[in-house]
Every structure is written in structure tokens, then in C-alpha cells.
Amino acid sequence: MENNKENNSNSNSPLGEGGGIDANGYYGEFGGAYIPEILHGTVERLNAAYQAIKGDASFKAEYYDLLKHYVGRPSPLYFAKRLSEKYNTKIYLKREDLNHTGAHKINNALGQILLAKRMGKSRIIAETGAGQHGVATATACALMGLECTVFMGKIDVERQFLNVQKMRMLGAKVEPVTSGSSTLKDATNEAIRYWCSNPDSFYIIGSTVGPHPYPDMVGYFQSVISEEIKDQLQEQIGRDYPDYLMACVGGGSNAMGTYYHFLSDERVKIISAEAGGLGINSGETAATISIGSKGIIHGFRTLLMQDTDGQIIEPYSISAGLDYPGIGPAHAFYSKIGRTKVHPINDDEALEAAFELTKLEGIIPAIESAHALALLKKEKGTFKPDDIVVLTVSGRGDKDMDTYVKFFTPHP
Numbered sequence: 001m002e003n004n005k006e007n008n009s010n011s012n013s014p015l016g017e018g019g020g021i022d023a024n025g026y027y028g029e030f031g032g033a034y035i036p037e038i039l040h041g042t043v044e045r046l047n048a049a050y051q052a053i054k055g056d057a058s059f060k061a062e063y064y065d066l067l068k069h070y071v072g073r074p075s076p077l078y079f080a081k082r083l084s085e086k087y088n089t090k091i092y093l094k095r096e097d098l099n100h101t102g103a104h105k106i107n108n109a110l111g112q113i114l115l116a117k118r119m120g121k122s123r124i125i126a127e128t129g130a131g132q133h134g135v136a137t138a139t140a141c142a143l144m145g146l147e148c149t150v151f152m153g154k155i156d157v158e159r160q161f162l163n164v165q166k167m168r169m170l171g172a173k174v175e176p177v178t179s180g181s182s183t184l185k186d187a188t189n190e191a192i193r194y195w196c197s198n199p200d201s202f203y204i205i206g207s208t209v210g211p212h213p214y215p216d217m218v219g220y221f222q223s224v225i226s227e228e229i230k231d232q233l234q235e236q237i238g239r240d241y242p243d244y245l246m247a248c249v250g251g252g253s254n255a256m257g258t259y260y261h262f263l264s265d266e267r268v269k270i271i272s273a274e275a276g277g278l279g280i281n282s283g284e285t286a287a288t289i290s291i292g293s294k295g296i297i298h299g300f301r302t303l304l305m306q307d308t309d310g311q312i313i314e315p316y317s318i319s320a321g322l323d324y325p326g327i328g329p330a331h332a333f334y335s336k337i338g339r340t341k342v343h344p345i346n347d348d349e350a351l352e353a354a355f356e357l358t359k360l361e362g363i364i365p366a367i368e369s370a371h372a373l374a375l376l377k378k379e380k381g382t383f384k385p386d387d388i389v390v391l392t393v394s395g396r397g398d399k400d401m402d403t404y405v406k407f408f409t410p411h412p
């Protein structure tokens with residue numbers, strides 16, 4: 001969130017300001033705003049309001065006050081000693097799992113709710129897959145006393161019932177969606193449909209996806225992560241950049257937040273994990289960058305898992321937070337221009353990494369975050385003993401215990 005003017009040295013880089021976005025909301029050929037005419041004015045006003053708060057000191061003060069006292073930021077940057085020994089390098093974990101509500105999603109939900117309040121909106125809508133973004137949004141709405149409706153595929157309502165109960169306890173209305181495959185993409189379609197007939201409501205999107213300005217705006221609200229990493233590295237190692245940054249990518253928000261202030265710094269190598277599922281050629285995968293092709297979904301142009309008729313192929317991953325059929329446009333672009341390296345991580349590799357972190361460091365990560373942790377094994381040969389690796393643990397594993405216990409053999 002720091003003023004870009006402070007980064008003069010980077011201002012000539014194509015990825016300097018805003019991570020390479022152009023005036024129309026494109027990252028290279030990806031992004032844009034493909035929306036029905038009826039939403040045009042709504043999205044224009046949203047963009048104007050967002051651009052206005054970006055440099056506004058009173059907004060930042062209010063937002064940072066909440067991040068500090070309500071979310072519990074800054075989240076620790078923790079030197080993982082035993083994990084570092086295992087991989088023979090220096091690994092620091094950015095602990096988004098310690099945030100209120102258990103993941104990074106609250107950073108964005110609070111930023112957008114403050115924007116909604118400034119725009120005088122009183123009705124909030126959101127989509128959710130696993131329910132994590134729904135819980136974060138319902139939390140922000142309870143905090144601000146705003147009305148909240150969350151669209152969620154009926155299958156996900158059944159699979160993630162604890163989160164449905166949390167949202168309801170927080171006062172939100174959960175709308176089960178039965179169209180299509182009754183999962184996240186259908187919930188998003190339904191939220192967009194509702195938004196078309198109720199353009200006065202404020203739509204809080206949970207990741208760096210959707211029509212411009214959402215990918216940029218969500219990335220901006222998550223950029224507090226890399227802002228803190230810079231300060232914390234400076235304080236802990238006397239240098240404000242790492243050699244490697246790593247994160248998992250579903251839609252791309254925790255990754256964007258992690259990379260934001262380092263994108264134009266060529267000293268920093270960036271590696272992302274996407275969900276391989278049972279393997280990228282198995283037909284049961286969510287590895288959009290590995291196997292996707294160009295298309296338009298949910299108001300933006302990106303890489304998509306689709307068949308030859310352009311129909312969306314239902315993604316699969318053990319991790320509900322990573323099984324989106326598209327990917328944030330910025331990440332499609334960074335991968336294409338070689339700024340990021342992307343590894344698909346299969347279910348079994350993520351599980352192994354989750355158990356490894358738990359055993360070595362006493363931290364049970366979210367299964368999404370475990371995909372990022374599995375990058376350590378993939379890249380083991382490339383680390384030098386003195387390299388600084390910063391890896392974001394996007395969330396905690398409480399919600400994944402049902403999954404973990406299936407693979408867990410306790411001591412007798």
C-alpha cells in the first residue's frame with residue numbers, strides 16, 4: 001500500500017506500478033472488463049471510488065487501524081529453523097494463518113467493505129466456494145452492520161457446512177445455487193446475475209479475478225502482505241528483499257499480495273503453486289496455467305480450463321480453495337512473460353507437505369497453503385544455503401482436519 005513514488009528506482013519496469021496493468025485493466029492480453037451493459041455504470045463508479053481511496057490518507061488510516069486491531073496484523077514473518085535445515089536454505093514463513101478468521105481473505109474483505117461504506121452502499125453480496133471468502137465477508141458485514149447475501153453452490157453448501165453455519169451465525173443469508181454443476185463457478189454466475197438486477201448492491205469479490213478493477217483492487221488490498229515482508233526482512237536480516245518468494249494460486253490473491261512490492265525487483269525469483277489434483281493429464285485437475293487456454297469467464301479474459309466448445313471443464317483439487325477453472329489475469333500474464341515459474345502440485349504432494357510442516361514446525365497449514373509448501377521439494381536442488389526463501393502460509397488447517405485425518409496414522 002505504500003506510495004509508488006517511493007519506488008522511483010522501479011518506475012521504468014513494465015511491472016512497476018500496479019504490477020503491469022494498463023489503463024483498461026489489462027495485464028498483457030489478460031484481464032479487462034467483459035460485463036453486460038446494465039453493469040457498466042456500476043463498475044465505472046466502483047472504479048472511480050477505488051481510484052480515489054488509493055491515495056487517500058484517511059482511508060488508509062481507517063483500513064490499517066482495522067488490520068492492526070481487528071485482524072491482528074502485522075502477521076509474523078517466522079524463521080522456520082527445522083524446515084530450513086531439511087531443505088538446506090533459509091526459509092521464512094509469512095503467517096497469514098494467524099489472521100482473524102484464519103486466512104488472508106479478511107484483508108480484502110475489510111478493504112472492500114470500507115470502500116462500500118464510502119460509496120454509501122448498505123447491501124453486500126459475495127460468492128464463495130469453500131466458504132472462506134463467505135465467512136470473511138459475513139464477518140466484515142457483521143462488524144459494519146451491513147446486510148449480507150452469500151451465493152454458494154449447493155454441493156459446496158453440503159461439503160462445507162461448518163462455514164455455512166458460521167456465515168449464518170454472523171447474520172448472513174446463504175443462497176444455495178443449483179444451476180450448472182452447483183459449485184463455485186455457478187455461484188459466481190448467480191452473484192453476477194443478482195448484481196445485474198440489483199446494481200445498487202456492492203459485490204465483494206474474494207480473489208484477483210472478475211472484471212477490472214477487481215483484480216487490481218483485491219491485489220492492492222492484499223499488498224499489505226508484501227509491504228510487511230519488506231519491513232520484516234529489513235528488521236530480521238538487514239535486507240529488504242528475499243531471493244525467492246513462493247505462494248499458492250487459486251484465483252491469485254494471497255500470491256498477488258505476497259509478490260506485489262517485489263514484482264519489478266529482478267533479484268527476487270517468484271514461484272507459484274497451482275493445484276494439480278490427481279495430475280495435470282488425469283482429467284481431475286485445477287492446473288489452469290499448465291493446461292488452460294484463452295477464454296472469458298466471470299467478466300475477464302484469462303487462461304481457462306475449457307473443452308473445444310468453450311464449455312468450462314469442472315476443476316478438481318483436494319483443496320476447495322484452489323479449484324477455480326480460471327486464474328487471475330495478472331498471474332496468467334506473469335507466467336507467460338516468465339516473471340513467475342509455476343509448478344502444478346498434486347494432492348499427494350500437498351498432503352505430504354502439510355504433514356511435514358506440522359511435524360517439523362508445529363504448524364497445521366490449510367491444504368491450499370500446503371501446495372505452496374510442496375514447492376520446497378520441487379525446487380530443493382536450486383537453493384543455496386544462504387538463500388532467503390519467503391513462503392506465504394495463506395491459512396490455517398482447522399477447516400481441513402476431515403481431509404487430513406483420512407491420511408493420518410496416529411502413534412499407537
Ligand SMILES: *Cc1c(COP(=O)(O)O)cnc(C)c1O
Binds near residue numbers: 105207249252321366
Ligand atoms: C481462498 C484461499 C486460497 C486461494 O485463493 P487465492 O485468491 O488464490 O489466494 C488459498 N489459501 C487459503 C487458505 C484460502 O482460503
